[in-house]
Amino acid sequence: MNRLTRTILCAALMGVPGIGAAQNLDLNVSGGSDDLRSELKDAMSLYALADAEETTPQALIAAAQADYERIVAALYGGGRFSPVVSIKVDGREAAEISPFEAPASINTILIEVDPGPRFQFGRAEIAPLAEGTEIPPEFQTGERAGTAPIRNAVTAGVTGWRNVGNAKARLAEQEIIADHPERALNVRLRLEPGPRLRFGEIGVSGNDRVRRTRIREIAGLPQGEVFDPQEIADAERRLRQTGVFGSVAVSEAETPNADGTLDLDVQVAEQKPRRFGFGAEVSTQEGGKLSAFWLHRNLFQGAERLRVEGEVSGIGTDSDEMDYALRLTYGRPATFTPDTDFFLTAGIERLNEPGFTSNQANIAAGLTQRFSDQLTGSFGLGYRYIDTEDAFGAREFQLLTAEFGAIYDTRNNTLNPTGGYYLSATGTPFLGLDDTESGLRFTSDARGYVGLGAEDRFVLAGRAQIGSVWGPSLGETVPDYLFYSGGGGSVRGVPYQSLGVTLPNGDFTGGQSFAGVSAELRATVRDNIGLVGFYDAGMITEDSGFGGDRDWHAGAGFGLRYNTGIGPIRVDIATPVTGDDAGRNYEIYIGIGQAF
Structure with missing residues (x-):
């Protein structure tokens, strides 16, 4: 396999007086495009430190150790589920260096990434779904795999149940298996709709001069009716349009009431009158x-x-x-x-x-x-x-x-x-x-x-x-x-x-x-x-x-x-x-x- 190497010299990474910082920061990506290298750079905290006026070896070690997860997450997001990542600080793997035993100075940090092949969805299942729910088309067999389509599918599934009144719908179980020989990602998602709920008590907090009864009237949340997230969005919009409030948020209670209702809290912050x-x-x-x-x-x-x-x-x-x-x-x-x-x-x-x-x-x-x-x-x-x-x-x-x-x-x-x-x-x-x-x-x-x-x-x-x-x-x-x-x-x-x-x-x-x-x-x-x-x-x-x-x-x-x-x-x-x-x-x- 040919290796495309991109080297970026960051001579500005100087430490505090008496403590040297990394003088060379190299990123090697096997078979990667310029776009991929750019994405990895944006994801890494090591490159963010390049613009800092003072960077200590301890900070560089901590950033390097955090970048393992950041790099892998970025690659998973692009459908690459068999990456190999190595971050070496003066020849030592960063994961093996204790932040409390950081060297007095660092000369070179070498990041080597083999992103591996792109995966496709082999199995893409999500159930049960509320009637009328539309799952994003990128979450289906044969499409390019990635974490974003999975998240979007979960969001669509949960939103579908909330739209019909199941306010506490959630992802109950997920099975995600990477089939490396087939370069396929098999995903099975199970949703738990929860009970159909009605709007319960409407609380108000954060108000100073505006009466609570008027805030409830303006919000217009239909107490006793079936839960509908659009009603919450409309309530926030009505309150904002008055021009009285600098911020408006409607939060839902964590636990429904025994009678099948869900309490809400209207949180406001008033502007100067x-x-x-x-x-x-x-x-x-x-x-x-x-x-x-x-x-x-x-x-x-x-x-x-x-x-x-x-x-x-x-x-x-x-x-x-x-x-x-x-x-x-x-x-x-x-x-x-x-x-x-x-x-x-x-x-x-x-x-x-x-x-x-x-x-x-x-x-x-x-x-x-x-x-x-x-x-x-x-x-x-x-x-x-x-x-x-x-x-x-x-x-x-x-x-x-x-x-x-x-x-x-x-x-x-x-x-x-x-x-x-x-x-x-x-x-x-x-x-x-x-x-x-x-x-x-x-x-x-x-x-x-x-x-x-x-x-x-x-x-x-x-x-x-x-x-x-x-x-x-x-x-x-x-x-x-x-x-x-x-x-x-x-x-x-x-x-x-x-x-x-x-x-x-x-x-x-x-x-x-x-x-x-x-x-x-x-x-x-x-x-x-x-x-x-x-x-x-x-x-x-x-x-x-x-x-x-x-x-x-x-x-x-x-x-x-x-x-x-x-x-x-x-x-x-x-x-x-x-x-x-x-x-x-x-x-x-x-x-x-x-x-x-």
Whole structure:
């Protein structure tokens, strides 16, 4: 047998003054590939000591003795069950050297490994299994043997029983025999399902300010019902989503109760109840925007959230006035059901938009329902007062609103997705008071993402938006219910809300319908650096349902992304590709997260 030898010199392994350390660390692997040698190096603690500033002979002897087991475990994991391992310290086998009799200095440590042949599964049996349990396909006769497929098979078998209520299912017996002449690994695993259990008492520990009764309500564990590990995962998710707890864990009692129930303990660690923050955003057309918020996470000791936020936008633009907003949001989790949250919002706002200016006040209350990990819905009732001036003059509007919304989200990352899609739809029927007309406003947003290449180096992203208002005429529609196009949220490269409806007298206002599409090609050029090319287009029509005269515009450009732990920092440069300004003007947009 030819021996491939790889020698690694680690002259930096110096001991403390007066005590020498190993000057040569050699690894010889018979018939091994570079990948195998790399795996063994990663598994060994001797190589980890190579970077230590001070390494004593005693530490090297202890590491060498531990590395026998580490090397064998790594080889077993790769399906090699007849290895021969030798670790010699200055010619002596490390296993025979007492750590208390370590030499004053070590010159050479030689590791010799004969990994032996790879084994296949001869027999691969696991029983009994719960109905519907799927065992990993790599655990079957003829497949490459290894410890990982065995562990995965046990995990799948135990999980299958737990999913049907047998919470204490376990591996009761295992028989693993290596047939060296046949190079086969024969495995027989026997599971012990244990009894089918129900959820018992729900204890709470670690809480400080949040009441235990509210923690149980939010967790929503169904006491008395058949044990289900998904219920535990949902309980942990609900508690984390409140934002009140820094850590959440649900632990099971070691022993079931005599009545067939299993007690649980909900362990939590609370975060500080108060928090504040601020943000900034800038674009060449919309100007700068500053925002700040103050948050109380546990207002009435029931994980209720109160958030007060303010915003000033339009900073540095040519406009005479800036926009101001002050909003209050109250949220209460686990209202009526564990997955139903109550919300109350109120706010005042000053808007100075290209097509109108207005002073507004609003209040609304409603419920948000989580139907699954991907699907959420909401319903709310509210009142709005708007004092506005636009192309149709100075007017007042009063509305009673009902808002129905749904979001279906399968994106793998909300700030930087590389796969999945996002669908949202919102319908807002409104009843006009004091001569205000009634009607319905509808909006929808669809986004999709496809990753291409190794590790999704390239991503194709697309977006489509539509919206329309039915009921009132154009001149009787609340100005901020009308649609405009242009700017960072619709068509980059053209001025903010520059596309709308031009009336016969030359005045400018929004349209009753909008459609927009965007496409991006995102490429990762380095670990934290990405480039983006994009094209946006938008259309506005004068009438409901995309009737009447219509106009559209488009913009294109490129962007730079710098990935951070909280999402990519975005810088986009865009220019119009339609109209008289095509290719002449440009807009710059800066923010956090992808454009969509």
